[in-house]
Structures are given as C-alpha cells and as structure tokens.
Amino acid sequence: MNTPLGNQTLLLYLILSLAQNTVVVERWWQVPLSKEGRPPRLYPRRHQVYKVVEDTKHAPKEKMELILAQTVAKLGGRGDTVFVKKSVGRNNLLAQGLAVYPSPENKEMFAEELRLLHEGRPEERIQTRTGQLTVEILKHMELKVEKRTSIEYDITKEIVCRQILKKRGIFVPPHALRLPEESIKDLGDYWCEVTVNGIDTVRIPMSVVPFEDPTATGRKLLKKQKQEETDAAAVQEAATVSEAATVPEATQGKKAVPPTENQKKDKEPHD
Structure with a gap:
C-alpha cells in the first residue's frame, strides 16, 4: 500500500484507537422511495438533520464478572464470584493475578476446590469472606x-x-x-x-x-415528663417566695427621717 508517511501515521492511529462510545441516530426527515431505475431524490439540508436515539456514553455501564483467585479486602475470598467495574477488573484484579475470567473450566475448578474445603477436616477448612x-x-x-x-x-x-x-x-x-x-x-x-x-x-x-x-414504656416516659414539669414549677414557686421575703427585710433596714420645721408648722392648727 503506497501512502505518504503522514497518512500511514494517521491510519495507524485510527487502527489503534478504539471507539469508546456509540451514538445511535436516525434521520429527522425520511428519504422518500425512488422510482424503479431512478436515483433517490435527496435534499442535502433536510436529509442531513438527525435526532439522537441512544447515547451509550450516559447509559449504565455493565460490570465485569470475575472469580477471585485470592482473598481481596472488602471484596471477597478465593473462589467468590464478584462483579466490578471493567477498569478495576482489567487494571487491578486481572493485571495482578487476583482474579480470573469465569470460564467453564475455572468455575468447575473453584467449585471442586470449595467442595473439598467444606468436606475436609475442620483444621483444613478455610473461612469464606462472608463468614x-x-x-x-x-x-x-x-x-x-x-x-x-x-x-x-x-x-x-x-x-x-x-x-x-x-x-x-x-x-x-x-x-x-x-x-x-x-x-x-x-x-x-x-x-x-x-x-x-x-x-x-x-x-x-x-x-x-x-x-x-x-405501651408500658410510653406510660413510664410520660410520667417522667410530668414529674419533671412539676419539679420545675415547684422550683419557680420557691424562687418567687424567696424574692417576696427579701422585700420587707430591705424596708426594715432603712432609718426613719425626722420631719423638718416646715413640716411641723404645716401640721399645727391654724386660727
């Protein structure tokens, strides 16, 4: 294939790059059927208007099913089937050998291993993650x-x-x-x-x-609340009585002032 170097680079980039999302569209104006032997009558502006039917970018992502080959914290134990994000499954679990794909061979192998663990002696058994x-x-x-x-x-x-x-x-x-x-x-x-x-x-x-x-608990709580209200009212009444008792004591502490000469003259009888 004889192509310039720039086109080869572009072609290689297009081959290596994968489509991350898919958008499904359809024409807003349907193309009319053409007569037999004649090309369809297309209107460039009208028939280039599309409406979005489905956008997979915002659709819920499907999770990856894997079988754990080792115990993973907060996920499960060996032989457990888990569903994780595809990025977590590919980059963490599969890359580090912590999980394998749920092929029929792997499922059969782990099922046999689990059966032997349950049927073995107690000291040879391994507790599951749920356990x-x-x-x-x-x-x-x-x-x-x-x-x-x-x-x-x-x-x-x-x-x-x-x-x-x-x-x-x-x-x-x-x-x-x-x-x-x-x-x-x-x-x-x-x-x-x-x-x-x-x-x-x-x-x-x-x-x-x-x-x-x-019901007895409710009655007990209601009785306790009423008792608290009664105690609060009694404390308030006692405080009011103590304030009233202090007023005469303050009055008794004051000395009587003798009347002045003018007051005495006013009290004398006039002829």
Missing part, C-alpha cells in the same frame, strides 16, 4: 434477651436464635448455637457460643433482662 465478616460482627456483639417475669420458662436455643436475627439480622441455626449446661430461668448475665460454617466459634456475652411492654 469472616459474620465472625467480626459477632465478636463485637452483646446480646440482650427479654424474658417475661410473670411466666416461668427456660431460655432455649430457638429464643436466642430469634433474638440474634432480630437484633443483628444474622440467621443462626440451632445446631450452630451452644448455651450453658444449666438451664436459664432467672434474670442475669450468661453467655452463648456461635459456630460459623463449622470453623470459627465466637462467645457472645448475653444478658437476660425483664420484658418491657412498649
């Missing part, structure tokens, strides 16, 4: 279990599991929970142990407290 996050949440947890004092019953595993699900949103099956051997009937401080995926066990401090009815 690690669950363990961290349980380590900083203090559980409060409400118990009705008017009814005698034991705190069972099912009750504790429901409380954990209610307070933290973590589902704990009863077989993964362990309570003290003695039955829990009275109020006080106890403990419970949760085993995550059969690998890590976390001991959680647990307190059994009396049950409070929400």
Whole structure:
C-alpha cells in the first residue's frame, strides 16, 4: 500500500484507537422511495438533520464478572464470584493475578476446590469472606434477651436464635448455637457460643433482662415528663417566695427621717 508517511501515521492511529462510545441516530426527515431505475431524490439540508436515539456514553455501564483467585479486602475470598467495574477488573484484579475470567473450566475448578474445603477436616477448612465478616460482627456483639417475669420458662436455643436475627439480622441455626449446661430461668448475665460454617466459634456475652411492654414504656416516659414539669414549677414557686421575703427585710433596714420645721408648722392648727 503506497501512502505518504503522514497518512500511514494517521491510519495507524485510527487502527489503534478504539471507539469508546456509540451514538445511535436516525434521520429527522425520511428519504422518500425512488422510482424503479431512478436515483433517490435527496435534499442535502433536510436529509442531513438527525435526532439522537441512544447515547451509550450516559447509559449504565455493565460490570465485569470475575472469580477471585485470592482473598481481596472488602471484596471477597478465593473462589467468590464478584462483579466490578471493567477498569478495576482489567487494571487491578486481572493485571495482578487476583482474579480470573469465569470460564467453564475455572468455575468447575473453584467449585471442586470449595467442595473439598467444606468436606475436609475442620483444621483444613478455610473461612469464606462472608463468614469472616459474620465472625467480626459477632465478636463485637452483646446480646440482650427479654424474658417475661410473670411466666416461668427456660431460655432455649430457638429464643436466642430469634433474638440474634432480630437484633443483628444474622440467621443462626440451632445446631450452630451452644448455651450453658444449666438451664436459664432467672434474670442475669450468661453467655452463648456461635459456630460459623463449622470453623470459627465466637462467645457472645448475653444478658437476660425483664420484658418491657412498649405501651408500658410510653406510660413510664410520660410520667417522667410530668414529674419533671412539676419539679420545675415547684422550683419557680420557691424562687418567687424567696424574692417576696427579701422585700420587707430591705424596708426594715432603712432609718426613719425626722420631719423638718416646715413640716411641723404645716401640721399645727391654724386660727
């Protein structure tokens, strides 16, 4: 291909540069059908007016699906399938060997590896990323279990599991929970142990407290507010009484002034 050097450079640049975005347009004025054997009648100005149908620049970007080959903080563990931005996947995960493409071979390999880890001995198992996050949440947890004092019953595993699900949103099956051997009937401080995926066990401090009815709590709060208002009114009344008591004392402290000669003459009777 005989082309000048400048054209070769331009051609090479066009070949290497990729289209980043695509804009779909259509003619505002449709071109009329031409008669058979005749060229179409085009109006240069009218038929060069276009309207935008779709602009992919502002469309939501599709994320890249990858399988992590190593544990990545805040993303997942080895064998987890993640969806990330294409720039992050290409420049960080794939470039550093932290992830691979989800090909059928890779999916089968990691599935087999995960199966062996779950079926192996406990000391050989590896905790998943979700399991690690669950363990961290349980380590900083203090559980409060409400118990009705008017009814005698034991705190069972099912009750504790429901409380954990209610307070933290973590589902704990009863077989993964362990309570003290003695039955829990009275109020006080106890403990419970949760085993995550059969690998890590976390001991959680647990307190059994009396049950409070929400309506009773509302009445108690209203009673407290009324008591505060009564106390404030009593303090205000006491301050007013003390101010009134100080006024006579100030008056008594003043000495009487004797009348002058003119005042005495005015008081004498006139003939």
